[in-house]
Amino acid sequence: MTDVDPYVRYSQDVSEVPEGVLAVPLLSTLCPVAWITGSDLYIEEVDATFLRALPGLQRAFAELYPDAPFAGSPTIHYKDGVDNESRDDVPGDGEAGVLFTGGVDSTTTYLQHREKRPHLISVRKESETRANTWKLRRPMIEAFAEENDLRSHFVETNLKLLFDKFMLNLYYRHLLNDSWDRTMYFGLGYPGFTAPITYLEGITELHQSVDYLPHDRFPNSARPRLVENLRWADTVVESGSVGLTRQDKIERIGDYFAGKDTAWRISSCDEGGESSLCCNECGTCLHTIIGFIVAGYDPADYGFDVDEGTFDRVKAHLNEQEFHADSVKARFWLELQDRADPDRVDHSPAAVEFVEWFADAPIAPSIDRPLPPHEPNYEASLKRRLCITLPYPLDAAIIDRYFEDPSY
Numbered sequence: 001m002t003d004v005d006p007y008v009r010y011s012q013d014v015s016e017v018p019e020g021v022l023a024v025p026l027l028s029t030l031c032p033v034a035w036i037t038g039s040d041l042y043i044e045e046v047d048a049t050f051l052r053a054l055p056g057l058q059r060a061f062a063e064l065y066p067d068a069p070f071a072g073s074p075t076i077h078y079k080d081g082v083d084n085e086s087r088d089d090v091p092g093d094g095e096a097g098v099l100f101t102g103g104v105d106s107t108t109t110y111l112q113h114r115e116k117r118p119h120l121i122s123v124r125k126e127s128e129t130r131a132n133t134w135k136l137r138r139p140m141i142e143a144f145a146e147e148n149d150l151r152s153h154f155v156e157t158n159l160k161l162l163f164d165k166f167m168l169n170l171y172y173r174h175l176l177n178d179s180w181d182r183t184m185y186f187g188l189g190y191p192g193f194t195a196p197i198t199y200l201e202g203i204t205e206l207h208q209s210v211d212y213l214p215h216d217r218f219p220n221s222a223r224p225r226l227v228e229n230l231r232w233a234d235t236v237v238e239s240g241s242v243g244l245t246r247q248d249k250i251e252r253i254g255d256y257f258a259g260k261d262t263a264w265r266i267s268s269c270d271e272g273g274e275s276s277l278c279c280n281e282c283g284t285c286l287h288t289i290i291g292f293i294v295a296g297y298d299p300a301d302y303g304f305d306v307d308e309g310t311f312d313r314v315k316a317h318l319n320e321q322e323f324h325a326d327s328v329k330a331r332f333w334l335e336l337q338d339r340a341d342p343d344r345v346d347h348s349p350a351a352v353e354f355v356e357w358f359a360d361a362p363i364a365p366s367i368d369r370p371l372p373p374h375e376p377n378y379e380a381s382l383k384r385r386l387c388i389t390l391p392y393p394l395d396a397a398i399i400d401r402y403f404e405d406p407s408y
Contacts, residue, residue: 004161011154014196020047020082021199024232027076028192029159032184035061036068036172041076047195048081050232057188060226068175084199084233097121097203098240099191100152102141102267102277104288105209108249109240111256113207120145121194121206124156133270136277140265153197160189187226191237198235207240247335250291258297265303280305286314287332290358293351294336296344311354318363333363 008025023043027050034041035058054076062070096118100106110118122141124134138154145152160181168180176184191208198206208227230237241249257263268278268285278285289306292299299306318333340359345352 002162002164004158006157006159006162008155008157008159008193010196012197012200014200017196017199018047018082018084019045020050020080021084021195021233023047024050024195025157025159025193028195028230029162029185029189031057032061032188033163033168035070036184038069043076043078045080045082046076046078047232048083049234050195051076051078051081053229053231056229057226060229061184064225065176068172095119095201095203097194097198097201097206099123099194099206099208100141102137102144102265103209104246104249104253104266104268105211105241107253107264107266108244109207109209111252112240114148117150118207119197119201119203120150120152121197122152122154123190123193124154132274133267133272133277136272136275137267140267140277144264151201153194153201155193155197157193159193160185188230191227191230192232195232195235199233202234204234204236206235206237208237209240210242211246245335246287246332247291247294247339250288251295253302254292254295254297257301263301268304276305277303280310281313283317286310286317287336290314290336290354293345293355294340296346298347306348306351308350311350314354314358318361337361337363 006026014022023046027041027043027046030041031054033039058070061068096113096116098106098110098113098118098120100110100120100122102122110120120141122138124138134156141154142152144150163180165180168184173179187208187210191206194206197203210224210227224239224242227237227239244252253264253266265277266288268288269282271279271282273279278288280286280289285304289299289304289310292302292304337358340355342352342355342359345355
């Protein structure tokens with residue numbers, strides 16, 4: 001644990017929400033840590049529906065990550081388990097909601113359910129260094145909601161910072177095959193933050209985007225098997241955009257907004273600086289840019305800055321070792337290459353020239369070579385194995401002194 005003072009802030013008054021529902025954001029953050037460490041949790045009141053969902057969630061985690069220690073039975077100690085129903089005076093009882101960031105995944109999920117006129121619920125990411133991104137993202141979502149006669153809601157929280165992610169990754173990443181955030185947090189923590197809003201607004205189905213495909217090498221926590229076990233009060237969480245590849249989603253977005261007066265600025269990453277929701281240089285941005293080009297759309301219409309240097313950066317990215325070691329990134333680019341057709345591209349000569357090259361570029365052999373184990377280098381791996389044999393706080397002191405990579 002860290003010494004962070006936790007908070008969750010909502011864009012509306014939540015004082016009438018029962019304590020058991022108010023506890024869901026905290027419990028959805030704490031439970032994965034309790035399960036993997038075998039720790040008990042103590043709380044005054046808990047929502048009974050959420051409590052009943054936890055065994056199924058724990059079993060789902062255990063099935064996805066059989067090497068991790070989920071077999072134990074940590075206990076939630078509570079005084080009252082209360083069945084909470086949404087207020088009778090809420091006119092929108094039975095409505096839908098979408099956990100919405102403005103990215104490719106959540107925009108696709110919104111489009112799938114737009115006939116239901118879903119509430120758009122956006123959770124601010126925890127890092128204060130991304131404050132400018134939030135200043136851009138929130139008004140964009142508010143404007144989109146107003147234009148489409150939808151309700152928008154916003155959550156700000158630092159609960160994710162309660163835990164020392166470095167320590168969690170040090171002890172468990174080799175058992176989870178990926179980072180703590182991706183494997184344990186995203187599918188449970190983020191939707192849990194919305195519980196007070198769903199209660200107040202009578203939202204009985206909350207749609208969370210997933211990027212799940214059956215052949216994924218490494219699972220993450222936003223899998224239907226996990227997401228659809230999560231519930232509280234009258235709300236059931238459902239998976240959105242299941243079975244669609246990222247390029248499927250990009251093409252759906254392009255097709256929908258092509259007939260609109262204004263396109264949609266995709267929120268691709270959090271490093272866009274003072275005036276953009278995307279940096280136009282990272283792997284995610286580059287893949288999304290080329291995705292729109294391959295689909296026959298101008299990425300500039302979706303908030304990206306593209307010039308001839310963009311295509312040079314893509315070529316350099318395809319040669320990076322990090323790219324070849326990541327099966328998800330490799331899958332994205334191979335799918336793009338399969339769909340690349342210069343005849344669909346007409347907005348830029350440079351884009352046409354790139355797609356002509358990309359369609360036949362010799363990237364598949366290097367991508368298809370055996371992927372390395374999802375471990376850091378030998379030296380870091382040895383240090384980890386030695387460090388976790390030490391008692392706390394000696395292990396933490398050694399980490400602070402000798403580990404240089406804070407992301408491990």
